[in-house]
Amino acid sequence: MPDVDTRPESTDETDDDSPKMFHYVRKNKIAESAVMGTHVVALCGEVFPVTKSPKPGSPVCPDCKKIYEGLLPGE
Numbered sequence: 001m002p003d004v005d006t007r008p009e010s011t012d013e014t015d016d017d018s019p020k021m022f023h024y025v026r027k028n029k030i031a032e033s034a035v036m037g038t039h040v041v042a043l044c045g046e047v048f049p050v051t052k053s054p055k056p057g058s059p060v061c062p063d064c065k066k067i068y069e070g071l072l073p074g075e
Ligand SMILES: [Zn+2]
Pocket: 022, 023, 024, 042, 043, 044, 045, 046, 061, 062, 063, 064
């Protein structure tokens, strides 16, 4: 059974208020990042630090979305 225990995380590449893209990241990686201070790797392969929560309405990374939906059971 695939691990679908993920949650969206946004990249934090800029300091402006423009919408940031969500990436799906495995929760255990987020916890590891919080403890170790490491970057997380999204389903699509994007690597970034977890520093902010995603803003509602931000666009979802199409690659992450496709991969995430592919992991969902009952497809
Ligand atoms: Zn992504």
